[in-house]
Amino acid sequence: MTLRRALGRASALIAATLAIVASGLAEEKQPAPTDPLPLLRAAAPHEVVARNLQRPVGVAVAPDGRVFFTEQDRGTVSEVSATGVVRVLTRGLRHPAAVVWEHPNQLLLVADGLEPGAKPGSDDDRTGPHGRRGLVARLDLGSMAFSVLAEGLKHPRGLARAEDGTVYVSSDGLRGPGDADDWDERNGGGKDERRDGDEVELEHGVVFRWTQSRGLQLVAEGFKKPDGVRPRADGAILVAAEGYRSNPGRRLIGCVFAIDAGGRVTVTVADACKQPGGLALDATGGLFFDGQRDAAAGRDDDRDHDHVGGAYPGFIDKLSPGGVRIGFATGLAEPSGLTVGAGDLFAADAKAGLILRFRAPERPKVDVPPEVATNQDPFVLHGTATPGSEVIVTGGRETATGTSSRDGAFQVPVALRHDQVNALLVSAVGAGGIGLASDPVPVRVIHDDVPPTVTLSMDPPANAAGWHRSAVRLSYVCADTLSGVALCPHAISFMTEGGGQAVSATALDRAGNSVTQTVVLNIDITPPEVQARPSTPPNADGWNNGDVTVLYECSDRLSGIATCPAAQVVSAEGADQAVTGVAVDRAGNTATAALRVSLDKTPPTITSVANPAANAGGWHRSDVTVSFQCADSGSGVAACSPAQVVHSEGAGQAVSGSATDRAGNRAATTLAVNLDRTPPTISAAVAPPANAAGWHRQPAAVTFTCADALSGVADCPPPVTVGGEGANQPAAGTVKDRAGNEATAAVT
Structure with missing residues (x-):
């Protein structure tokens, strides 16, 4: 029968579900203890969990401490409570083998058969025509219902579940040709086609993979009596078997093998052993496997052989993470199943009828919080553990080890992976490293040498x-x-x-x-200093009479001056004109300087007034008072000349006055004063002259001669002719100068 046809038939039956209710199963009390393995020696304290069993071969442990096991000869799955009470969960199984705990409250198991008609606790024949054979099944511990995941396997023995839910199972292959029709009908038929297209008949032990989506698939074939299977952290699948032969013809000797992702098989434990059974991995990656020494085996079936040399040939060995094989326990009869729970190793001894528990050391106590950050490498872990135990720290750049002292103290330098989270697991391995690893203590060490x-x-x-x-x-x-x-x-x-x-x-x-x-x-929050000054200071009255340039001087003791105002020229006249400038320092602070400028560039006005006023000829004939009138529309008159009196006669006498405004502008005026108070002179002459007696005998012409030394004659009388007879006839003439002075001359 080809693999693909067989797998196709299996997939059609995976959905089948069979409920076997284990109600009414009685709790079973164990007889008084005896010592069926008197020569058992182990690298860890051990105790019996359950005894007087009928070929227990599978063992599983729940997180709450419950222990589950299968008994091949009774066809049962049983539970040992945390208090040690044994209870049969279900019957009706044919040669149940491995059992695996599955969250939340389920078991996975393999068996040669499952009888739907069998009653819980009955001894009915369980091989009837309606039985289910070669099963991988799930048992719900709440409802006690079975779900068949796959069937048609030939003597399924080993079973494991990966974290992603993938189930691995080992068997001697698929069921034989006698059930071919039935198998084809239920599983869909088909052939196993390898990469080269050749069909392969399953003649040797096989490891299968089961997933919910794809059903049963071949992982590797060619094993001799494969038993325990275990997924490893690197993705490889470990298989316990007595040997391996590939097709074509490559033979490997050993008792534990590894299947990589490509299906290639390599030897993990090279020494051959008989009946290798369980596989278990501890927290450090240490691999525990069991079997029997070759020297103790006289034939393939060692179920009934006697112990040789006074000791049973069964053993449990450990393969350290470094690849060193260490003897862990001897003196077992027929170890057949292993599992690790809470660090402890549980073993089923089929021949001795025992479930054994090998105690791991207590969890170490680490003197750091569950999460710590460091920039150190290596990072030294301190703590306490069982004295004399080896402390193994995984999860760093490499596995680190140390040994606890007599008082239990340890310190382990751990090389860290840089700049990332190192999820360390700290375990104590008993017997100086050859025993069991404790349940690990997780410590998150964040290596960080990058500053924030x-x-x-x-x-x-x-x-x-x-x-x-x-x-x-x-x-x-x-x-x-x-x-x-x-x-x-x-x-x-x-x-x-x-x-x-x-x-x-x-x-x-x-x-x-x-x-x-x-x-x-x-x-710099202090404003700068700025001062304004005029280029020409104002006079005492605060006035300037010329353009003023306002100059600025700036200083700042901190940031310095960014802007100092430019000089400003004030040319417009006006009083109290505000001139401002703003200084800015480099910080942006400002200061303002203001200067008031009064500017008057226009001289005042001044006029002179003579009193009395000059006559029309511009002359005065009496003292003249000259007064001045001043005015200024800008700054105002500051000084105006007083009145001056002119007494002296003369022509063009200059009388000056000035006006000064408050800005210092000056204006002057001069008035020419002509003063003539002296009358002019006048003389009369008669022609012809009178005789000696003083008489004229003809008309006489009287002429006048006028003169004025200052203002000059303004009016001299014309000649007068006296023609009438008479004695003492008067003839007179009046002269006037330009100043208005008069003089008269008369003749008779």
Whole structure:
């Protein structure tokens, strides 16, 4: 029968479910203890869990401490409670073998057959025509119902379940040709086609893989009496068998083999042994396997042989993680099943009828919290463990070991994988490393030699010149992607004035790495100093009479001056004109200087007034008072000349006056005063002249001669002719000068 046809038929039956209710099964009391294995020697304390059993071959342990086992001769699955009470869970199995605990409350098991018609606890024949054969089944411990995962296997023995739910089972192949029709009908037929397309008949022991989605699949064939199977952490499948032969013809000698992902088989334990049975892995990766020494075996079937040389040939050996084979226990009769629970090793001895428990050391106590971060490599783990035990730490860059002292103290340097989480498992291995590994203590060690990052924010930010003009709030955001931030600086407000002030803050991660963030702060909150001055100081009255240039002088003791006002020219006249300039320092602070400028560039006005006023000829003939009138529309008159009296006669006498305004502008005026108080002179002449007697005998012409030494004659009388007769006839003439002075001359 080809493998593909056989597997096809098996897949059609996987969904079949059979309920065998184990109600009413009585608890069984164990007889008084005897010592069926008086010469049992082991590298760990041991005790009997259940005795007087009928060929127990499979053993499993639940997380709560319950122990489950199968008895081939009774066809039962039983439970040993945490208090030691044995209870049969179900009957009706034909040659049950391996059993495996499955979360949450189920068992996986293999058996040669399962009889639907058998009653719980009955001794009916369990090989009837309606029986199910060569099973991989699931037993629900709540409902006590069986679910058949696969059937048609020939003598299934070994069983294991991977963490992903994949089930591995070993058997002598598939059922024989006598059941071929029935098998084909229920499993769909088909052939096993290897990569080269050749059909392969299953003539040797086989390891199968079962998954919910794909059913039963071949993993490897060619094993001699395969038994225990166990998935290994690296993905390989370990198989206990008496040998291996590939097709074609490659023969391997050993008792434990490994199947890699590609189906290649290699030897794990090279020494041959008879009836290798159970396989179990402890927390450190140590492999426990059992069997019988070759020298003790006289034939393939050793079920009934007597112990040789006073001791049973059965053994349990350990293959250390380093590949060293160590004897763990001797003096067993026929060890047939192994499992590890809570660090303890449980073994079924089929011939002795026992379930044994080998005690692991107590879990070590580690002097670090469950999670710790470090930047050290190696990282030294301290703690206490059973004195004399080997402490093994896995999960780092490499396995680390140490030995606990007499007082139990240990320290183990552990090489860590850098910059990642190292999920360490710390176990104590009894008997100095050859015994059992305790249930491991998990320790998460985060190696982190990368400092955290710190992002600094400043509020407000510095200006373009790098200065602040107010208090600065420094805030920090820290991050660390590995170990996490242990300390991040608090936000601070910094307001001390000064340039180049270094402000440092340190962040720390949980591994002890630190980073210091330093920022240089320039703070200047004091305004600059600015002074304004005129290029020409004002006079005492505060006035200027010429354009004023306002000059600025700036200084700043911290950040320095960024902008000082340019000089400003004031040319517009006006009083109290405000001129301002703003100085800015490099921090942005400002200061304003203001200067008041009063500017009057226009001279005052001045006029002179003579009193009395000059006549039309511009002359005066009496004292003249010259007064001045001053005015200024800008700064106002500061000084105006007083009135002056002119007494002296003369022409063009200059009388000057001036006006000065408050800005210092000056105006002057001069008045020419002509003063003539002296009358002019006038004389009269008669022609012809009178005789001696003083008489004229003809008309006489009287002429006048006028003169004025100052203002000059303005009007001299014309000649007068006296023609009438008479004595003492008067003839007179009046002269007037330009000043208005008069003089008269008369003749008779």
